[in-house]
Amino acid sequence: MFDLTGKHVCYVADCGGIALETSKVLMTKNIAKLAILQSTENPQAIAQLQSIKPSTQIFFWTYDVTMAREEMKKYFDEVMVQMDYIDVLINGATLCDENNIDATINTNLTGMMNTVATVLPYMDRKMGGSGGLIVNVTSVIGLDPSPVFCAYSASKFGVIGFTRSLADPLYYSQNGVAVMAVCCGPTRVFVDRKLKAFLEYGQSFADRLRRAPCQSTSVCGQNIVNAIERSENGQIWIADKGGLELVKLHWYWHMADQFVHYMQSNDEEDQD
DSSP: OOOOTTOEEEEESOSSHHHHHHHHHHHTTTOSEEEEEESSOOHHHHHHHHHHOTTSEEEEEEOOTTSOHHHHHHHHHHHHHHHSSOSEEEEOOOOOOTTOHHHHHIIIIIHHHHHHHHHHHHHOGGGTOOOEEEEEEEEGGGTSOOSSSHHHHHHHHHHHHHHHHHTSHHHHHHHOEEEEEEEEOSBHHHHTSOOOOSSGGGHHHHHHHTTSOOBOHHHHHHHHHHHHHTOOTTOEEEEETTEEEEOOOOOOOOOOHHHHHHHHSOHHHHHO
16 A cells, blocks of 8 residues: 555646546545646636645646656746655646647647656655655557547557556666556546547547446546555556546567566676
């Protein structure tokens, strides 16, 4: 179990919908500090969160997840002045715009990767950090393909690949930063929007999705926090239909024995 009591949490996402509901649950877990980095100000949401736990310090920064990594570094230098350290980084920024592939990929994948690369040095035990947990909030269509939202699905597949790669013991055994992902199923705030299919052939499906029965944002937020509390490094969870399911990870490719031996050998053996 991952105990959130007293933790310093940094949440990168719009403070509405799933992110707001997740933050509400986090505020009931006796966290010490919550930093919210989002694209637009939402003072009403911040006030609502503060009312849940007045003793928890909440900080806010306007943040564009698609900015260059050099700019991100300036932001997080300021964040660290207020936060002192980060125990948990939650990445939840998301965009589904099949007409704008660049923006979809930059928001869902590239921006998330740059944010993680920027924050990791502050958390890395070998660089003066205390370790911690990175949580990538993604989608079930990052596990299975979507014939309707092709660009969105591709970006979410990338999140899963990045999460599993970064969770490898090669890193975790040294930096002490666990990495996990939570894949949200169809959720009301997402399907309420007017969505365009990647190809016109799928538009009727996209239109019907707006009226489909889906889980609420509050249930999804509760299960994201439940997954965090139950997390282990490298785990992928599905938060859908009011519950949580741990994904059974599968490896399709297996290294040849000769390749494994070479990769595990040291430099002296190579020279021999």
